[in-house]
Amino acid sequence: MIDVFLVILQVLVATAITPLLVGVMRQVRARMEGRVGAGLLQPYRDVRKLLAKEPLRADGSSIVLIAAPLVLLVSSLMVIALVPLVTTAYLPSIPNDLFVVVSLLLIGTVALALLGLDAGTAFGGMGSSRHMMIAALVEPTVLMSVYALSIPVGSSTLSRIVLARGADVTRVVTPAGLLAVVALVVVVLAETGRLPVDNPSTHLELTMIHEGMVLESAGRDLAWLELGSWLRLTALLGLVVNLALPWGLADTAQPLALLIAVAALCAKLLVAGGLIAAAEVFMAKVRLFRVPELLAGSFVLAFLAVTASYLAG
């Protein structure tokens, strides 16, 4: 029962700070570009505004246009519930296994791709095909790099990996651990549509990946899509920071431990988001045909991490 409470708390906390994370990333970028920026709370205002708007749907579009945003949102919320962000506790009926998390991410990916195809516009289909190409390159690397971290622990349950790494500092700075975390960072950037793979603030339809698929959604459909993709960013970034810095998570429902866990998550996420946004200022989007090279590079790192963790234990 206490596990269910902890997981619900984790979902609420992560959902509440997700727009703030996006706001921090936009604000850091704006300040470095010499702008003032729209403020840290702008994503909250955007979502509130979108929820108040009429969800206009194109003639001839199907149920997918209504259902896909909800599927993406629910799959992202499930990932948030499973990934150890605030707590290492997990639901007894659903293991927070690496393979479960990756499959849930894929459900959201496929829903987005179908949404891009549904309205039958050229840019939607193009976005979907690129999205699936990137997903096909990203998922094996996510599996490989977390697998490398799971070998010394002897379990593919994410909570156990985080707990074991937190209990023993020497596990965090092994060559295998470092390689796996670097590989994970690259694929998380690709999966969440950040630079250098996709530009989240582009207006140029020909270069769009994520934006291209959601061009036909309006009002609350768009709000769910935005929130769903932001939650994926929180979940994946949270997983990376908690694997890299596995401290501060709560495993009991003591108020003090929970308070520390929530504060630690906020601090880790916002600092990591700020660093990513600052790094993005120095980066340009790579050409689409170079993206497989980048992702193959991160796959090689993950593969080396697996090899290293077998050899060096």
Place this chain on the structure above:
Amino acid sequence: MNPLRLLKLIARNGRFAEPAPPAPPEDPALHLPSSLRGSVQVRHVDTGSCNGCEIELGAAFGGVYDVERYGARLVASPRHADVLAVTGVVTHNMVEPLLRTVEATPQPRVVIAIGDCARDCGLFAGAYGVAGSVSDIVDVDITVPGCPPHPAAIVAALRQVTGR
């Protein structure tokens, strides 16, 4: 560019944006939807402009005037938009696209006619390719006069909608 050089440039130049002028007084005659307060997505529609207004619109969204600080953002699809920023006279070929763009924008929406051409055909009034001004084709909520209008005037019009 060398990242170190870029970092030095960022540190040296700091903020490009001009200090924010005081918010324009609210015009009660406009009847702007209150649900758009604080967050406005703008879709730009060029119905036959000479691109003078585009340059000023670009400047309004650029680093110096920085209308994004008041919560306005340019978007790539009318489905995402709350405000349609229409520039130029409406040429015969652009009547249908303009009507369709307005139809594709979810309610509540605001149409802003930017520049003298969009307001009353300006220089091009009576020319053979011109179907009329924007208000002849669709309902216009705000007009920004000028040929081309000053970026600050465009910023002030958008601030009427965002209320910030």
